[in-house]
Structure formats: C-alpha cells, structure tokens
Amino acid sequence: MAHAATHDHHDDHHGAPKNFFVRWCMSTNHKDIGTLYLVFSLLMFFIGGSFAMVIRAELFKPGLQLVQPYFFNEMTTMHALVMIFGAVMPAFVGLGNWMIPLMIGAPDMALPRMNNLSFWILPFAFAMLLSTLFMPGGGPAGGWTMYPPLSLQGDSVANLVFAVHLMGISSIMGAINIIATILNMRAPGMDLLKMPVFVWSWLITAFLLIAVMPVLAGAVTMLLTDKYFGTSFFNAAGGGDPVLFQHIFWFFGHPEVYIMILPAFGLVSEIIPAFSRKPIFGYKAMVFAIASIAFLSFIVWAHHMFAVGLPLGGEIFFMYATMLIAVPTGVKVFNWVSTMWGGSMTFETPMLFAVAFVILFTIGGFSGLMLALAPADFQYHDSYFVVAHFHYVLVTGAVFAIIAGAYYWLPKWTGNMYSEFWGKMHFWNSVIWVNVLFFPQHFLGLAGMPRRIPDYNVAFANFNMISSIGGFLFGASQLIFVGVIIHAVWFSKKKATDRVWEGAKGLEWTVPSPAPYHTFEVPPVIHDDELAHGHVDD
Amino acid sequence: MTSGGIRIKAWVAMACALFCGAAWANPEPGQLNMTRGVTEWSSEPYFLNNVALGVCVVIGVLVFGAMFVAMFRFRKSRGAVAEKWSHNTMLEVVWTTIPVIILIVLAYLATGGLKTFADTTGSQMTVKVTGYQWKWRYDYVDYQGKAVEKVGFMSKLDRESDETRQLKSGMDPYAVKVDGYNTYLLNVDEPLVVPTDTKIRFVITAGDVIHSWWVPALGWKMDAIPGIVNAAWTNIKEPGVYRGQCAELCGQDHGFMPIVVKAVPKAEFEQWLAAKEQAAKQPAAPAAPAAASTAAAPATAQVAPATAPQG
Numbered sequence: 001m002a003h004a005a006t007h008d009h010h011d012d013h014h015g016a017p018k019n020f021f022v023r024w025c026m027s028t029n030h031k032d033i034g035t036l037y038l039v040f041s042l043l044m045f046f047i048g049g050s051f052a053m054v055i056r057a058e059l060f061k062p063g064l065q066l067v068q069p070y071f072f073n074e075m076t077t078m079h080a081l082v083m084i085f086g087a088v089m090p091a092f093v094g095l096g097n098w099m100i101p102l103m104i105g106a107p108d109m110a111l112p113r114m115n116n117l118s119f120w121i122l123p124f125a126f127a128m129l130l131s132t133l134f135m136p137g138g139g140p141a142g143g144w145t146m147y148p149p150l151s152l153q154g155d156s157v158a159n160l161v162f163a164v165h166l167m168g169i170s171s172i173m174g175a176i177n178i179i180a181t182i183l184n185m186r187a188p189g190m191d192l193l194k195m196p197v198f199v200w201s202w203l204i205t206a207f208l209l210i211a212v213m214p215v216l217a218g219a220v221t222m223l224l225t226d227k228y229f230g231t232s233f234f235n236a237a238g239g240g241d242p243v244l245f246q247h248i249f250w251f252f253g254h255p256e257v258y259i260m261i262l263p264a265f266g267l268v269s270e271i272i273p274a275f276s277r278k279p280i281f282g283y284k285a286m287v288f289a290i291a292s293i294a295f296l297s298f299i300v301w302a303h304h305m306f307a308v309g310l311p312l313g314g315e316i317f318f319m320y321a322t323m324l325i326a327v328p329t330g331v332k333v334f335n336w337v338s339t340m341w342g343g344s345m346t347f348e349t350p351m352l353f354a355v356a357f358v359i360l361f362t363i364g365g366f367s368g369l370m371l372a373l374a375p376a377d378f379q380y381h382d383s384y385f386v387v388a389h390f391h392y393v394l395v396t397g398a399v400f401a402i403i404a405g406a407y408y409w410l411p412k413w414t415g416n417m418y419s420e421f422w423g424k425m426h427f428w429n430s431v432i433w434v435n436v437l438f439f440p441q442h443f444l445g446l447a448g449m450p451r452r453i454p455d456y457n458v459a460f461a462n463f464n465m466i467s468s469i470g471g472f473l474f475g476a477s478q479l480i481f482v483g484v485i486i487h488a489v490w491f492s493k494k495k496a497t498d499r500v501w502e503g504a505k506g507l508e509w510t511v512p513s514p515a516p517y518h519t520f521e522v523p524p525v526i527h528d529d530e531l532a533h534g535h536v537d538d
Numbered sequence: 539m540t541s542g543g544i545r546i547k548a549w550v551a552m553a554c555a556l557f558c559g560a561a562w563a564n565p566e567p568g569q570l571n572m573t574r575g576v577t578e579w580s581s582e583p584y585f586l587n588n589v590a591l592g593v594c595v596v597i598g599v600l601v602f603g604a605m606f607v608a609m610f611r612f613r614k615s616r617g618a619v620a621e622k623w624s625h626n627t628m629l630e631v632v633w634t635t636i637p638v639i640i641l642i643v644l645a646y647l648a649t650g651g652l653k654t655f656a657d658t659t660g661s662q663m664t665v666k667v668t669g670y671q672w673k674w675r676y677d678y679v680d681y682q683g684k685a686v687e688k689v690g691f692m693s694k695l696d697r698e699s700d701e702t703r704q705l706k707s708g709m710d711p712y713a714v715k716v717d718g719y720n721t722y723l724l725n726v727d728e729p730l731v732v733p734t735d736t737k738i739r740f741v742i743t744a745g746d747v748i749h750s751w752w753v754p755a756l757g758w759k760m761d762a763i764p765g766i767v768n769a770a771w772t773n774i775k776e777p778g779v780y781r782g783q784c785a786e787l788c789g790q791d792h793g794f795m796p797i798v799v800k801a802v803p804k805a806e807f808e809q810w811l812a813a814k815e816q817a818a819k820q821p822a823a824p825a826a827p828a829a830a831s832t833a834a835a836p837a838t839a840q841v842a843p844a845t846a847p848q849g
Contacts, residue, residue: 062711062712062722063702063703063707063709063710063711064703064705064706064707065705066705067705068790069790069792069793070790073787073789073790073792141789141790142787147748147786147787149746149747149748150748150787150788150789153789236763236764236765236766241765242748242763242764243763243766276612278620278622278624279624280624281624281625281626282624283625285625285630307750307758307759307760307761308768309766309768309769312653312656315652316652319645319648319649319652320645323641323644323645326637327638327641330634330637331633331634333601334601337605337608338626338629339624340608340609341604341608341612342608342612342620342621342623343608343612343618344612344613344614344618344619344620345608345609345612345618346613347609347613355605355609359602359605362601362602366594366597366598369644370587370590370591370594373590373648374651375583375586375648375651375652375655376586376587376590376648378583378655378757378758378759378760379572379584379587379758379759381750381759381785382759382786383785443568443570446569446570446571446572447565447566447569447570447754448564448573448752448754448782448783450752450783450784450785450793451785452787452792452793453783453792453793454793455703455711455793455794456723456793457722457723458567458711458712458720458722459564459566459567459720460565461567462567462568463568503620
C-alpha cells in the first residue's frame with residue numbers, strides 16, 4: 001500500500017491518462033475497468049439478444065421459415081453462453097469493480113494489474129467462441145449444458161472448451177480480486193456487518209465462483225479428452241457414464257445460477273432503501289439469507305436431473321433440499337416489502353426496475369418452487385415451463401437488477417443525470433413486453449411443448465406468436481437504454497450532485513459526481529449515520 | 539384456416555382449461571394448464587401442480603398486495619414520512635415458520651407421488667424403448683409373464699409432417715390432419731400399441747445420444763441414456779391415441795422425434811400382438827394387412843385413432 005502510494009504519486013494529481021490506448025487498454029484503475037466490463041457486457045447483451053431474436057423469429061409461426069434446425073440449435077446454445085458468461089456475469093463484475101471500492105472506502109481494487117488481465121481475457125474468449133459460428137463445422141449446438149455424447153458430435157468442442165476455460169480463469173481472478181479487496185481494503189471502522197448488502201452479496205458470490213468454476217473447468221476438460229484423446233469419462237462403450245457429466249456440470253451449474261442472482265439481491269437491497277428513505281428491513285437477516293442460499297446451492301444440483309433416473313432416495317433428498325431454498329428467498333422478499341412499508345417512496349427509474357424485480361423475480365421463484373416438486377417436474381422438465389421459469393429469474397431478475405443498478409449509479413459514473421422520461425419509457429416498455437414474452441411460455445410448457453425445438457404443432461401457435469411479438473418489442477426497448485446511456489454520458493446538460501438521490505446512503509455518495517479518477521487516497525472517516533446500515537443495532 | 543374459427547376454438551379450449559379441468563390427451567390451442575392425463579399415476583403431477591399453483595397464487599396475492607398497498611400509501615408525493623424501525627423479530631419468526639409449514643405439506647404430498655412412481659414391480663408387460671437420432675425403437679419384451687417373440691419396430695416422424703417441416707417447403711402445417719386433429723410433428727409412421735388396464739413397465743435406453751421419452755398424457759418423462767437402462771411404468775385407463783415428443787436436446791432433428799402411444803383394450807391388443815408375432819415368424823410375408831385390420835376397431839375410443847399402424 002505504502003509503496004504503491006508513493007509509486008503512483010505522480011498520477012494522483014493528474015487523473016486519467018490522456019492517451020486513449022493507455023487509458024482503456026492498460027488501465028489498472030477500478031473505475032475504468034468497471035466501465036470496460038459494463039460496456040463489454042452491454043455489447044454481449046445485444047449480441048446474445050440478436051441470437052434470441054433469431055430464435056423467436058423462427059418460432060413466430062409453425063413451419064420452418066428462416067433457419068435450418070442445426071443453426072437453430074447453434075442459436076439456442078450461443079444465446080445462453082453469451083448471455084450467461086458474456087452479459088450477466090461481466091455486468092455484475094463491472095458493477096462490483098466500480099462500486100465495491102467506493103462503498104467500502106478503498107482507493108482501488110486490491111490487485112489492479114490482475115484486474116486488467118481478468119477483463120482483457122474476456123474479449124479473446126468470446127472472439128474464440130463466436131468465431132465458431134463462421135467455421136465450416138458450425139458453432140456448438142449441444143445446448144449450453146454441453147451434455148455428452150451430443151456435445152461431442154460437434155466440430156467446435158476445442159474452441160468451446162478453451163473459451164470456457166478462459167471465461168473461468170477470468171471469473172476466478174475477478175473473484176479473488178473482490179475477496180481480497182473486501183477483506184483487506186475496507187476503510188477503518190467499516191466492520192463486516194456495516195458493509196452494504198451489495199458488498200456482502202458479492203463477497204459470498206466470489207466464494208461461490210472460486211468454488212465452482214474449477215469444477216466446470218474439470219468437466220469441460222474431460223469433454224475435451226473424450227473427444228480428442230480417446231478417454232471414456234462419459235462414453236458408456238468405454239466404461240464411462242454420460243450421467244457423470246451431468247452431476248459434475250450441475251455441481252457447477254446450480255451455484256452458477258446463484259452467482260447470477262445473489263449480486264442482484266445486493267443491488268436491489270441498495271436501491272429499495274434509498275428510494276423508500278428507510279433503512280433495509282432486517283439487515284442481518286438479509287446477509288444471513290444470502291449466505292444460506294449460497295450454502296444450499298451446493299446441495300441441490302440434481303434437481304436439474306429428476307428425469308435422469310435417480311434412485312428414489314436421491315430424488316427425495318434433492319427435492320427437499322431444493323424446497324428449502326424457498327425459505328431464505330422468501331425472507332428476502334418479505335424484507336424488501338417491509339423496507340417499503342412505512343417508507344416515503346419515490347419512483348425514479350432505478351426504483352421502478354427494483355420494484356419490478358421484486359415482483360417478477362418472485363413469480364420466477366414460484367415456478368421454481370413448482371419445479372422443485374419432483375413428481376410434477378416429471379412433466380415440467382425440459383418443457384417451455386422451465387424456459388419461462390429461468391427467464392423470469394434471469395431477465396426480470398438478474399438483468400432488471402443490473403439495469404436498476406446502472407440507472408442508480410449512472411449519475412455517479414458520468415456526473416450527469418440521465419433523462420428520467422426516457423428512463424421511464426425504457427422501464428415501461430421493458431416490463432410490459434418482457435411479460436408478453438415470457439408469461440405465455442408457462443402455458444406452452446404445461447401444454448407439452450418441449451424446449452429447444454425449432455418447430456412445433458399448431459396447437460402451440462398462438463402463444464408462440466404472442467411470445468415472439470413480446471420478444472421483438474422487448475429487444476427493441478433495450479435500444480432506448482443505449483440511447484439513455486449515450487445521452488447521459490455525452491449530451492446531458494443536467495449535472496448530478498454528490499448525493500444524487502435524496503435517500504441514498506453509503507460512502508459512494510460522499511465523493512463528487514462524477515467520481516474522480518482516484519478516490520479515498522486517504523481512508524474516509526466512517527460516520528454510522530452516513531452508512532446505509534451503519535446503525536444496525538443488537 | 540379462418541382465424542376467427544381458430545380464435546373461437548381457442549377460447550372454448552381456454553374456458554375449458556380454466557373451468558372444467560378436462561382430461562386431455564393431446565395439446566389444444568390455448569391450453570393453459572397441464573393435462574390430467576389418462577393413467578393410474580398421471581393425476582399425481584396434475585394434482586401437485588394445481589396445489590402448488592394455488593399456494594403460489596395465494597402467497598403472491600398477499601405479498602404483491604402488501605407491496606401495492608405500500609406503494610400507494612407510503613409515497614412521498616402523498617406526504618408520507620419515513621418511519622425509523624428496521625426490524626421486528628416477531629414478524630420475522632412468523633414469516634419464516636409459515637413457509638416451512640407449507641413446504642412440509644407440499645413435501646409430504648410429493649413424496650407419496652414419488653414413491654408410487656418408483657415402484658415398477660408387479661408389471662404385466664415390458665416394453666423396451668430405445669432412442670436413436672432421430673427415431674424411437676420399441677421392442678416388446680414380455681406380456682402377461684410370457685416372452686414376446688421378435689416384436690419390435692422403429693417409429694419415426696410421419697411422412698406428411700416430414701415433408702411439411704422442411705425449410706421453406708411452402709406446405710401448410712395446419713393441413714396436416716388425422717381425423718380432424720392436427721398432428722403436425724406429432725404423428726409417427728408406426729405408433730407404440732399397448733393395452734389399457736395393464737401395468738406396463740418401460741425399460742428405456744438410447745443408442746447414440748441422450749433422448750427423453752415424454753408423453754404428457756402418461757404423466758412423466760424419462761431420459762433415454764446410452765449405457766444406462768432406466769425403468770418407468772404406466773397403466774393407461776382410457777383407450778386412445780396419446781402424443782408426445784423427445785424432450786432432451788438430441789441433435790438437429792430433436793424437434794422432429796414424436797412419440798405416439800395407441801392404447802387399445804386388452805383383447806384387441808392381444809390380437810395385434812399375435813398378428814405381429816405371426817408376421818415375425820414369416821419374414822417374407824408383408825406384416826401390414828394383419829395389423830391394419832385391427833386398427834379400425836376402437837371406434838368407441840374417446841380420442842380419434844391415428845392412422846392404421848402400417849409398417
């Protein structure tokens with residue numbers, strides 16, 4: 001620390017480097033790297049979204065009109081991989097990079113050079129992944145779950161595996177950085193139980209990442225050796241077991257879905273108190289709920305495999321464990337509602353997205369509870385009901401929370417207020433069309449439409465058409481978001497104050513807007529009433 | 539294909555789905571809920587689905603209701619002043635305990651269903667199902683304790699659907715019909731014929747990649763995995779033709795791998811099986827006519843029968 005401070009002394013007075021390449025490609029500044037992550041994730045959101053548009057266009061009516069079935073499978077696979085590893089996870093890392101040092105009073109991330117590397121791996125990983133679409137054998141088409149033996153039939157196994165390895169390395173480095181920052185760089189007086197819930201949620205998420213990304217790396221490496229080196233981990237003819245892959249994959253994959261939602265819980269737990277002008281209800285319960293959800297996420301992986309032929313005892317164990325998750329999740333939802341109760345609420349765009357998150361994520365949680373019931377899952381499994389479920393938790397959950405966070409901190413990042421009118425336009429269009437898009441998919445699944453099919457019986461036609469219309473309009477609505485951001489960064493005339501929102505508490509609101517290139521070079525003095533949860537008693 | 543007609547039918551079906559809870563065999567336009575199914579066990583997932591949905595709706599109404607009340611009552615624009623409290627132990631204990639009790643009830647209901655499904659003993663018939671890219675193979679193993687001689691066949695997407703589904707075929711999916719029921723992508727060249735009122739054990743496996751055998755009217759799906767033999771059972775109570783599809787991504791023609799189960803009364807099934815066994819003994823003779831003669835019989839079936847199971 002002391003060494004770094006003296007070494008960088010020259011920069012401290014001069015702010016950001018003027019040279020574009022030096023500033024954006026060689027950056028070790030948490031704010032610039034956060035921005036890079038966020039811009040990258042927005043780009044990936046649109047690339048992944050364009051794949052979704054291909055899917056919804058093909059499913060607009062019965063019969064194949066646009067693409068061959070194999071290409072359709074490439075689109076479903078790539079849509080998922082890009083959205084999960086390219087859009088949602090980097091967006092959270094970007095928000096974490098930007099905000100965690102500001103929220104705990106640290107001058108930067110603990111490992112700034114590694115921070116640069118963990119970002120710059122990503123463009124290469126996705127270039128490798130996306131380039132497979134232009135190769136003779138085509139891109140991966142075996143689903144994002146990569147179940148063998150199907151995934152081994154493709155020609156892009158090596159590219160897929162190496163791209164996943166790179167994403168995993170990036171995620172692990174990002175997670176190590178976040179843990180090191182949170183545990184070592186908090187300003188004096190910033191006790192663990194005074195940290196904002198967002199910081200808590202990222203700390204727990206980072207441990208999940210470190211625990212499970214190596215598991216994924218192992219699973220895909222076994223795929224690689226099965227494909228090219230004649231091993232038989234998953235090949236029944238050689239003594240292997242295709243179900244083994246599913247166990248390993250979901251031991252990664254289930255915590256992964258919580259990696260994509262826990263930081264969202266943290267974001268919403270910042271935003272709702274700010275616009276309710278009331279501290280979060282049950283701060284400790286919120287932290288404890290996140291930790292219990294993270295723990296439970298490790299022991300429920302086989303609920304993705306109820307139809308795989310598990311023994312009765314296994315089905316019962318995984319069903320009960322999965323149902324248990326409803327308890328801490330319920331606590332979180334009740335706490336958000338209680339935070340609003342008795343508050344003094346205003347509904348700026350971040351709050352609108354946060355409130356929509358609570359309602360729509362809860363709907364996704366309800367279908368999750370239904371899916372947990374193994375006998376009913378024998379019907380739901382691999383149907384559109386599942387598609388509806390995980391899009392409710394990932395789009396109206398994770399993505400809505402990210403958008404809420406972006407609006408919440410955009411004035412802090414840019415120094416300018418975004419256009420509230422266009423923010424609200426973005427919100428109402430998003431919230432209406434996302435429901436038109438995903439709600440009918442529950443009905444499709446219940447009626448018996450399997451997922452990942454490019455064409456369907458005419459009985460499924462009407463809801464698919466409604467869903468596609470919702471999809472196109474939801475996709476188009478996101479262009480408003482880009483407009484709002486461009487306007488706020490370069491064209492907005494309205495300057496943001498330091499404490500942008502009346503009810504916002506926390507250290508990030510004590511620094512100027514835009515946040516200077518270097519902040520907290522001298523650790524801040526913590527006043528409990530300045531913190532979101534500083535006055536937690538008992 | 540008048541859209542008005544379709545819309546009316548959809549509304550009727552929707553009303554039916556909401557209010558009569560009718561047992562359907564096959565997907566209907568506008569269908570909103572799961573099928574009750576037609577087997578001894580299939581009401582389990584249907585019942586659980588409805589109970590869980592009911593629980594979710596009640597909790598949803600309470601939670602979202604409280605939220606909306608809060609959003610209208612505690613607005614700054616209405617002069618609301620934020621209160622200071624930020625926890626309430628009593629409330630927190632209550633809203634942790636009540637969900638636990640609800641979950642225990644749901645878990646109890648679900649466990650019973652799981653146990654009955656896992657019990658494949660006492661079956662009167664065994665059918666081996668093998669998934670291939672992209673067709674199903676059915677082998678009749680035994681019936682009423684007696685081994686079945688060489689009865690087995692491949693079952694793949696019917697020709698009409700297959701031609702219609704080609705990219706830019708210009709053919710109308712709405713025109714693919716069997717007995718007035720649209721069977722686009724839900725019909726096969728040769729269905730699995732099984733007897734009603736018989737506990738049938740399915741042993742399910744695959745020859746290449748993982749598939750999943752799913753007929754919603756039977757109430758379950760089961761993965762077909764190479765190197766592994768899974769077991770499941772069914773006991774169909776109503777004669778009819780029940781349609782489903784492969785439910786696990788299995789390659790480019792995953793969407794074109796339907797399953798058709800034709801349940802017929804025992805006597806009729808025995809005739810069909812005997813004819814099949816007979817045909818297997820004389821490989822030169824064409825098998826189709828014998829099978830076709832029995833196909834017209836189930837006129838009383840509630841669901842219109844599919845095309846005759848011709849080879």
